[in-house]
Amino acid sequence: MGMPLDLLLEAVLFGILLGGFYAAVSMGLSVSFGLLDVPNVAHPAIMVLGSYCTYVVVSKFGLDPIVAGLALTPLFFILGMAIYRFYYELFERRGGREAGVRGIAFFFGFALIIEVGLILVFGVDQRMVEAPYIGKSIDTFHDIRIPLRTLTVFAVAVVLTIALTLYMSNTFTGRAIKAVAQDEAALRLMGANPVRIKQWAFGIATAASVIAGAMLIIVGPVEPGMDRVYIGRTFAVVVLAGLGSMTGTVIAGLILGISESIVLMHPVLGASWAPAVSFLLLLVMLGVRPQGLFGR
Amino acid sequence: MRFWIGAAIVLAVLVAVTATVQYEYFFFAGYTVLMFIVLSTAWNILGGYAGYVNFGTPAFFGLGAYSAAVLYKATAAPLVAQIALAAVTAGALGFGAGLLTLRLRGIFFAIATIAVTVIMETVFNNWRYAGGATGLQLLRPPPIAPFESYIKMLFVVMGIAAITAVAIARYIERSWLGRGLRAIRDSEEAAEASGVPTLRLKLAACTISGALMGVAGAPMAMYLSYIEPASTFSLNYAIGALASPMIGGTAHWLGPVIGAAVLSTLQQIITVTISNETNVLLVGVLLVVFIVAAPEGILGLFKRFFGKR
Amino acid sequence: MSALLKIGGLSKNFGGFAALTNVSIEVAKGERFGLIGPNGSGKTTLINCVSGLLRNDAGSIVFDGEEVSRMPAYRRTRRGIARSFQVPRPFRTMTVLENLLVPSAYVVHMKDSEGEGRAMEILRSIGLADKANAYASQLSQVELRKLELARAMAAQPKLLISDEAMAGLAGAEVDEVLAILFKLNEQGITIIMIEHIMQAVMRFSQRVICLDAGKIICEGAPAEIVKNGDVQKAYLGA
Numbered sequence: 001m002g003m004p005l006d007l008l009l010e011a012v013l014f015g016i017l018l019g020g021f022y023a024a025v026s027m028g029l030s031v032s033f034g035l036l037d038v039p040n041v042a043h044p045a046i047m048v049l050g051s052y053c054t055y056v057v058v059s060k061f062g063l064d065p066i067v068a069g070l071a072l073t074p075l076f077f078i079l080g081m082a083i084y085r086f087y088y089e090l091f092e093r094r095g096g097r098e099a100g101v102r103g104i105a106f107f108f109g110f111a112l113i114i115e116v117g118l119i120l121v122f123g124v125d126q127r128m129v130e131a132p133y134i135g136k137s138i139d140t141f142h143d144i145r146i147p148l149r150t151l152t153v154f155a156v157a158v159v160l161t162i163a164l165t166l167y168m169s170n171t172f173t174g175r176a177i178k179a180v181a182q183d184e185a186a187l188r189l190m191g192a193n194p195v196r197i198k199q200w201a202f203g204i205a206t207a208a209s210v211i212a213g214a215m216l217i218i219v220g221p222v223e224p225g226m227d228r229v230y231i232g233r234t235f236a237v238v239v240l241a242g243l244g245s246m247t248g249t250v251i252a253g254l255i256l257g258i259s260e261s262i263v264l265m266h267p268v269l270g271a272s273w274a275p276a277v278s279f280l281l282l283l284v285m286l287g288v289r290p291q292g293l294f295g296r
Numbered sequence: 297m298r299f300w301i302g303a304a305i306v307l308a309v310l311v312a313v314t315a316t317v318q319y320e321y322f323f324f325a326g327y328t329v330l331m332f333i334v335l336s337t338a339w340n341i342l343g344g345y346a347g348y349v350n351f352g353t354p355a356f357f358g359l360g361a362y363s364a365a366v367l368y369k370a371t372a373a374p375l376v377a378q379i380a381l382a383a384v385t386a387g388a389l390g391f392g393a394g395l396l397t398l399r400l401r402g403i404f405f406a407i408a409t410i411a412v413t414v415i416m417e418t419v420f421n422n423w424r425y426a427g428g429a430t431g432l433q434l435l436r437p438p439p440i441a442p443f444e445s446y447i448k449m450l451f452v453v454m455g456i457a458a459i460t461a462v463a464i465a466r467y468i469e470r471s472w473l474g475r476g477l478r479a480i481r482d483s484e485e486a487a488e489a490s491g492v493p494t495l496r497l498k499l500a501a502c503t504i505s506g507a508l509m510g511v512a513g514a515p516m517a518m519y520l521s522y523i524e525p526a527s528t529f530s531l532n533y534a535i536g537a538l539a540s541p542m543i544g545g546t547a548h549w550l551g552p553v554i555g556a557a558v559l560s561t562l563q564q565i566i567t568v569t570i571s572n573e574t575n576v577l578l579v580g581v582l583l584v585v586f587i588v589a590a591p592e593g594i595l596g597l598f599k600r601f602f603g604k605r
Numbered sequence: 606m607s608a609l610l611k612i613g614g615l616s617k618n619f620g621g622f623a624a625l626t627n628v629s630i631e632v633a634k635g636e637r638f639g640l641i642g643p644n645g646s647g648k649t650t651l652i653n654c655v656s657g658l659l660r661n662d663a664g665s666i667v668f669d670g671e672e673v674s675r676m677p678a679y680r681r682t683r684r685g686i687a688r689s690f691q692v693p694r695p696f697r698t699m700t701v702l703e704n705l706l707v708p709s710a711y712v713v714h715m716k717d718s719e720g721e722g723r724a725m726e727i728l729r730s731i732g733l734a735d736k737a738n739a740y741a742s743q744l745s746q747v748e749l750r751k752l753e754l755a756r757a758m759a760a761q762p763k764l765l766i767s768d769e770a771m772a773g774l775a776g777a778e779v780d781e782v783l784a785i786l787f788k789l790n791e792q793g794i795t796i797i798m799i800e801h802i803m804q805a806v807m808r809f810s811q812r813v814i815c816l817d818a819g820k821i822i823c824e825g826a827p828a829e830i831v832k833n834g835d836v837q838k839a840y841l842g843a
Contacts, residue, residue, distance in 0.1 A: 033403075039402075039403040039406075041351075041403075041406070041407070090588055100347065100402050100403075101343065101347050101348075101349050101402065101481075101546075102542075102587050102591060104349045104402065104403055104406055105349060105538060105542055105583065105587055106584060106587050106588070108349075108351065108538065108583075109539075109580045109581075109583035109584040109587065110580075110584060112535065112576060112577075112579070112580035112583070113577065113580040113581060113584065115576075116573050116574075116576045116577040116580060117577065119573045120573055120574070120577065228531070231407070231410060232410065232411060232414060235407045239404070239407075272418065272421055272422055272429070273418060273422065275414060275418060276414055276415050276418035276419075279410070279411035279412075279414045279415050280411070280415060282407065282408070282411050283396065283397075283408060283411045283412070283415070286396060286397050286400060286404055286408055287396040287397070290399075290400050290404065472710050472711075475699075475703070475706065475707060475710065476707070476710075476711065478696065478698060478699065479696050479699075479707045481698075482695075482696040482697050482698055482699070483694040483695070483696060483697075485658055485690070485694060486690065486694040486695070486696065486756075487679075487696075487707070488657070488658065488677070488678040488679050488682070489656060489658070489678060489679075489682055489687070489688055489690075489757075490679075490682065490707045490708040490711060490712065490756060490759075490760060491679050491682040491683050491707075491708050491711035491712035491760060492679055492707065492711045493677070493679045493680075493711075494679065495677070547698070
């Protein structure tokens, strides 16, 4: 493999932590694109927007970043509902590929506006936040140091994933969301309004994105162009998992995290090949098994 | 017939301009506009006619540029050969990417095109012969007579490329191929049920589109006397190639031309007078506004106001 | 009479869900064949497998003596299988006439000059001639249904599968569409009709098959099918 064993071990360990983070970050997309079929290429941009909003709240009110992220969820929930409503009225209703092209292009334009808007307001420099767990590390076996912030984010990711999975299986709305993904017509016959349900689901997905954004800025500094590399990662996870599979998202996230980590720490490949890992995985998956590992 | 007369006039004007105008910046700006006309027209063949959105214009453009650059570095081949190679490599990339993903829904193809771009950029970042991340310096040969400056020559070359691209798009649009692509765009399943070999047509459109984008990229290395991955595979090409047809109009070959001319000129003015970020913001806003309010683009607006058909 | 379409042991699964299980049907050349079954019984899945939009997981589909189950849909259309869609899928940015030019160019390989004449004939025969230059997006429900059939006819098929062409139409409109199908059959085209409107199926079909939960539960002449207990149970519940 070209890597000494303890380096490999370290890479796998970081990969797991990273993977958990990627899975949580992709949860929102798993719902909005995986279940609802909305071509939301602006998902990473919204996440980065969430990072910046977290930054503002932390700077202004001195809150802990995770608390700030949580505080922002209602706002982003409403934003998500509004975005879906807009998208539905303008594109999904009209139908046909024409609407499909315009829908994708719309989200692309939206992502662009967010990215550039952030540059105009905050400039291109990186922003970061401070917290008691940022800057410290703990020592584990084999002399591997794990930054506390990575562990914290992993913990948040686990909680977020469990919360979302429980919500989807155990609440009425959660199950309605899954149902609407499978058979909209049947749902309509039962008297439920699919548009309202999808709107709600998109709101949840966007609320999850702001927490992802908070995690992002805890893990490291953010800058407006970060959404580009996360497009590859989030879509790779969602495609690898298979549309609509929540458990799949976790496993796919881990696979991506570990692969990236190994490449990053590889003495020969290293940082210049790491950005391509997610995209390569994505292409291979699309070519070989487009329905993903656990897809419908 | 009218088209060819018009094309001849345009070519004559371009050549005449090189003989009379001496202001160098005009040719740099003009080259950029013409280049975006080629890119937008190429994009529209797959995006507008068939309805498959391509975010990966930089991949084909960049591959074309690097093919030309590497060929020149290795063999000092003339510009024509560079362009030919660029068309072949970028066309092959279009075919390969299409084969991999055109069987899937449109959005997967769109995301796959982003993937191809990043992978391309990473490959060239790591290829030392092509200059790696730091880039490659190239010495331009002297311009071919009767052109006095290389940039004037490139200006006319790109003009010819633009006319060729538009002619190809126009031919496709009016032919059975165009009707098949439109059927695919309107309802792919109904198209298959009506005997349209959808995968083949999509592959054809993707290959032609990719090849033309490669042609647009080929002179880039000579234009700058320098090539490096980050700016060659820049997202700006993806944005320009997508926004221009969506703003100008996707149903007719004139749409991308108008869109590219308007947008490219606007972009250059704003970048110079205000800032590059504002320029991208403007494009984003215009794109969303047109998608929402004027889905048929500038051409569609003309149709509505003047009742042309 | 020889069999134009022979489906043997056809099965189709979606994930864990068995949409079709071991379906075997023979349709004779020139026959008027009816396919009924409650919602979700697999009728549309069956046609999607026959026309090629879906690949069957097991079994064979032999059309006009040729095994077609591995063929892409467009090739099957060129061999003579045409279908209309349950929810009409017109080419919205084209006119009615242009809609028909797609199959005439891609299936019958006619040049537009020839194809237009043939298309106008078809439009006249179904009463859409005056809408020839209207955009498909401007048509009414009935007109869209007729366009679906017209487009299938333009492919000069040997077999036409009509998927709920009359759904949601009122009495006189149902008669109109039925008359078109009868006329086509007289010209020698084999027709498989999928319908919920029982009186239309009974009037039209020489033979009827009833599907339920992906399996064939009954086969025979229309009068027998209507009286069959299993069929009544499938439609009305237990």
